[in-house]
Amino acid sequence: MIDGLNPGFILILGALLVPLTSGFIRSLLVLALPVLGFAQMISLGLGSWGVIDMLGLQVVLTHIDPLSRVFGIIFHIAAFAALLYSLHVKDTVQHIATLIYAGSAIGAIFAGDLLTLFVFWEITAVSSVFLIWASRTERAFRSGVRYLIIQVTSGVILLGGIALYVADTGSLAFGPMELGSFATWAFLIAFGIKAAFPLLHNWVQDSYPEATVTGTVVLSAFTTKLAIYALARAFPGTDLLIYIGVVMVIFPVVFATLENDLRRTLAYSMNSQQGFMVIGIGIGTEMALNGVAAHASVSILYTCLLFMCTGAILYRTGTAKATELGSLYKSMPLTAFFAVIGSLVIVAFPLTAAFASKSLILSASLKEGYYFVWLFMLFGAVAVIDNIGLKIPVFGFFRRNAEKDPAPVQDAPAHMLLAMALLTGLAILAGVMPGAFFSLLPYDVSYEVYTASHVVTQLQLILFATLAFALALRLGVYPGLKSAINLDFDWFYRKAGKSLAITTGTLILTVWTAFINLCQRGVAGVISLAVDTHGDGKTMSRTVSSSAAVVAIVALFGVILLVAYQF
């Protein structure tokens, strides 16, 4: 393999070949590229390559260490699975966008300095928007534009931060930093936008469900996890992140419960799961960071898997709305099976990967004495059981639709099933053999996953959450908010937490909406002012008569003369 070539380049450059191919060759090419990239990454091992002096600063094109390697592995797997899943797509643009997007995300993971990171950061933004636009609807176009604006803003803030950081330290090195200067705050905000911090999160739910069936799968894997990686690299042990993470776990839960569209529900839940990782970064111990890396990997596996299942439903039936689906297990048995496994993973059922990864973060928080945080995470875990673990299989596949079941359809195409099987297999494998999984993690920490207390706690959570869900369905009150609170009576912290979340959520939303409205009005004012003064044929762009120009010249000459005379 080419020595020191950033594996991301293999995917990006390979994408340029895609338009030249078609049919079977193209399928072969798009599947070969992630494999080649993976091989390149493995053959490189650990270290730094491509060190260049640019404008007196050190740029490192490729840098692989244990932390970036974990993300690199899972990104390659996700890219491969997503491409396999989207083989049926005949749209060249989507293949190219997927490859460039995945390639630049991998490139960003292996970027050794801030400038390289920025370049890849922007490429991910620009390439991924084509996956949204590929839906070719007016809604998707608008949503894509909003997505692009937010993503590019994140890049601009990052660039601003880099400029300040270089001015402060004279170095482009990308390593742990202290919050305190303008530069580091800019980094935190730039990363926070991509990581979908609370109040910066709207782009996720806005854009992901608008993308194409395959586009959502691809999108869900990279952008937010790239941000998690960047946070883990730059801000481990920053206390602020713990609190942000807690809000992040709780905040999207409310919306997820109320959401009818299954893909949108998933987007909210994914957001909530990100919160776990942000908390882990905030705790910042070796064990917590291991948990972050592990949970990010697992989260990519199950999020992709579940987006694949809901995508397959959408592909076959044309809708992903819970109220319009039902009894699909008869016609799509294999997809239903994978969805159930995916749900088991997301609820962290023992013997699945998320059980191993989530308990790492939970234990780390207990070990550092963050009991409060631990409780919130438990609440988040329960919420995810209700929202995803049960909602998707039940509403999507098993419940009989009260009005009428949709017409029987075929099961998902073979390549989609293969992609789902691949992710399912990995998720189970990592859960059954946590030792092998943990050996890939950045730090060497001995940790026993399958202790009695872990298993029992988790099973208890799952059982009671299931009970609550079943009762809610039986009584016909799901997803009414009010009854949900009644149901949660026996889980004190759930009730308190939930109503607290709802009250504060509503409050924050009100203030936020008012603030946004104010800003929008301000921006609209500035724009209309600019149009009035700078528009075509308006004051600033009018061709003034020569005599007026001469008068202006003489007037300014007078001013300069005064300035010059004044000693």
Add this chain to the structure above:
Amino acid sequence: MSLVASHAPVLAIIIPLLAAPVCAMLRGTTFPWFLTTVISALSFAVSVQILLTVSDTGPISYMLGGWAAPWGIEYVADPLSAFVMLIISGISTGVLLYARESIAKEVPPHQLGLFFSAYLLALAGMMGITVTGDAFNIFVFLEITSLSSYVLIAMGEKADRRALTSAFQYLIIGTIGATFILIGVGLLYMMTGTLNIADIASRFDAIADTRPVRAAVAFLIIGIAIKLAMFPFHVWLPNAYSYAPSIVTAFFAGTATKVSVYLLLRFIFTIFGAEFSFGVVSLSELLMPLGVIAFLSMSTVAIFQTNVKRLLAFSSVAQLGYMTVGIALASEAGLTASILHIFNHAIVKTGLFLSVGCMVFVAGSAYLKDLEGIGSRMPLTTFGFVLGGLALIGVPLTPGFVSKWYLVMATLERGDFLGYALTAGMLLSSLLAVIYIWRVVEVAYFRPAPADAEAREAPLSLLIPTWIFIIGSFYFGIQTTVNVGFAEKAASFLMGGL
């Protein structure tokens, strides 16, 4: 060769100057163009020679007619003037490669000899302004440049008769500018009794506190600012650039205003001295706001333009704002950024105007409404425009990024609130640039082409030079040793070599 080398500074001027009358007598479409291109290339070769010599052995001084310096006219090639000469002759040669088919369509054949004769005079004039070490000579060459440029702009008359009024307006305002410069030089002559720049500079401190000198400063700054199209003296520029023939616009966008930036640098740093300019007269406080308004306000104006040439013209005024701010920072870093941007903007903007020229050649108009779907009709040209646009915005790996980076470093170096505010302003202005480039991209790629429009690329004689500039600009964005190296040398010469 040694004879050529020892006469290099004067050769760079005299060759185009003498070729101009010859050119005026030539008839036909090919001969005048061919002669002009050869002459310009020779001039470029001499400039390269001068720049290499200067960077090896230091400034070259040439006595015209063998008369010793303060009495005779002296030509001085120092790191700054050699660098600017290279830019002028290089841009001119590149544009001329493109000119043959393009200009034949815009100017009647029987006027081509006269057209290229005026072109050579403009080239000679700009080279002369740059290399001369004599203040009055600057005025003479300035007039040569101005008169020929009024002619060149008026030549756009065949395509759009508004070229005539814009040339006339440029004539009025440009003449005022030149007169102001003449008055300023006259006042300096009155006080020092000499016209030699080095001589004036050495006597300047003694007379700095007198009223006539203060008046001279005001006259010179305003005069140069008019020529430079510094906001708010830019009124002549958008019309002149919009209605002039394509190659004239491309040539002037890369050179004419840059020469005025050179003059500003020369007067502020060499003659007045940085200490007087910024310490005593506080030019910094004067130029800074003008530069900032220029890059914010003019970028905004560019967004609303309906004519791509006019849009780029306003963007030029905005870019000149960056250079003004770089000068007004009064630091070596700011100066480096400013000089670097002279080079980078010249190559980028010329490439952009050339690609618009290709569109005009085929589509017959530079109005956005006539360019709908041009991306699919002329894929190569439009892609070139997009790449040039990226360079203008300042995306990494382009020269625009390099000069903006240096400028941001220079503003941050101040470390005060103003520095941060300037940085924020520049980022905002870059965002505005994204918007105005995007408007063209949207029209070119996302609007359907009119049904009757045929898909046809510009001829290769237009495409190749355009792409030379586009690829060249990326080359200088990645391999920055050449442009950054010379700019740094010139800046440290100006700051230290006083």
